[in-house]
Amino acid sequence: MSPEARQTDETYEAFLEHVRTYNYVGDAAGVLGWDQQVTMPEEGTPARSKQSSALSTLRHDLLTDDDLAAWLDELDGAVEDERQAVVREVERAHERASAVPEDLVKRISEASSNALPVWEGAKADADFSQFEETLQELVELRREYAAEIDPDRDPYEVLFENFEPYIDIETAEAILTRLREELPALIDAIADSDVEPADPFEGEYDPAAQEDLVREALDTLGYDWDRGRLDTAAHPFSTGTQFDARVTTRFAPADPMGAVGSTIHEFGHASYTLGLPDEHYGTPLGDSRDMTVHESQSRLWENHVGRSLPFWRLFAPAVEDHLGVDATPRALYEHANEVYDDNLIRVEADELTYHMHIVVRFEIERDLIRGDLEVSEVPQVWNDKYEEYLGVRPENDAEGCLQDIHWSHGNFGYFPTYSLGSVLASQLFAAAERELGALDDDIESGEFDRLYGWLNENVHGHGCRYTTPELIREATGEEFTADYFLDYATEKYGDLYDL
Structure with missing residues (x-):
């Protein structure tokens, strides 16, 4: 193995370990989300919103990390096949996350966590007016999010790409x-x-x-x-x-x-x-x-x-x-x-x-x-x-x-x-x-x-x-x-x- 290939392997392994940590944090947040909808006590929302926000912020930090950016630059075009697919997926997520300020990520996470019991109460009472202000906040936050990623594109298209990035x-x-x-x-x-x-x-x-x-x-x-x-x-x-x-x-x-x-x-x-x-x-x-x-x-x-x-x-x-x-x-x-x-x-x-x-x-x-x-x-x-x-x-x-x-x-x-x-x-x-x-x-x-x-x-x-x-x-x-x-x-x- 040439020194260059060995260096690429070492870079890829360091990069992959960082990616794993990022995903582990996301999976932990997923368990908290499951718990909130299934088993959490009714009054648990204030603490859960802070917990979810902390994990979202940590995940955002990991995805926008300077070391990750350097690894992506080094690996772009230097790896093939499955490794290139990993780099492609992480690079796309990194670019989008890097465009969004950490404070906005935190506000979106907290607003979403706080919105769940509001929606549940409004639905129970069949009263949209109880949810209207919360929905307005979420719409504005997501418009802001889309504008940070690309202010010149249709904001709905930008948000659709969160769920389906490759079908236009x-x-x-x-x-x-x-x-x-x-x-x-x-x-x-x-x-x-x-x-x-x-x-x-x-x-x-x-x-x-x-x-x-x-x-x-x-x-x-x-x-x-x-x-x-x-x-x-x-x-x-x-x-x-x-x-x-x-x-x-x-x-x-x-x-x-x-x-x-x-x-x-x-x-x-x-x-x-x-x-x-x-x-x-x-x-x-x-x-x-x-x-x-x-x-x-x-x-x-x-x-x-x-x-x-x-x-x-x-x-x-x-x-x-x-x-x-x-x-x-x-x-x-x-x-x-x-x-x-x-x-x-x-x-x-x-x-x-x-x-x-x-x-x-x-x-x-x-x-x-x-x-x-x-x-x-x-x-x-x-x-x-x-x-x-x-x-x-x-x-x-x-x-x-x-x-x-x-x-x-x-x-x-x-x-x-x-x-x-x-x-x-x-x-x-x-x-x-x-x-x-x-x-x-x-x-x-x-x-x-x-x-x-x-x-x-x-x-x-x-x-x-x-x-x-x-x-x-x-x-x-x-x-x-x-x-x-x-x-x-x-x-x-x-x-x-x-x-």
């Missing part, structure tokens, strides 16, 4: 526009259909029985309980690392299928996290590729597996065992895929109208950040858009603009990745079946190893080695497209509703 906003908007333009015809045809999907559920079901049911669903899908756990949260989510990937769900007495769907959705996130390479923990090679890919995994398991007829042939006995509902697999399948023309809640939405919920949020948060919409106007605009796009109008703010937690975290730009992820899920599932053959028999028999193996080889195992478009091409052989989702939706719901 034009591509995202084009896909959302296509869904908004093409799905309503299918939704309207379903509404006009004479088919009435089965509904085998009556009355209310004990949350404890529902928990037993969703735990069996996790068992059936192969969730690794040694590296995960199940809890409840006001807004279900998954978080963690390849060594500790936790899921949460929630239970509504009259909607046990909602709990099954949300649990499988979060399981999909966790399956991705648990599939990341153990040996690369703490580096970009052991981290998930951004939110479009993450959402593709949750939507693949929720929709292409959990909402499939083969799954309900497998899982119908569990529904009878835990809930006492003796229903045919076909009845459960029809109920799991019923398209509702009067649903106001995104997380309870069917697979088709779900994307209209996303379009509403995308358009509102985009206009908020761009300054084209006042915070005080959000409830009215939200309600008007729901009436226009979904034909329903919220009766109060809790079932309207306060239903999601994302804005209380300051996460503007997140929502489009839900639809992008659904679109990618269909493209990935189609690619898996092209290589493996139809997966219906595997799903019906509870054999998921082939699907897991394909996803691990083509998605999970790469970490952040590839950009999102590169990963899609590597996995599917094609560019990112909505064709597979629209074809899948047309075929599936055409069969369900005799269209």
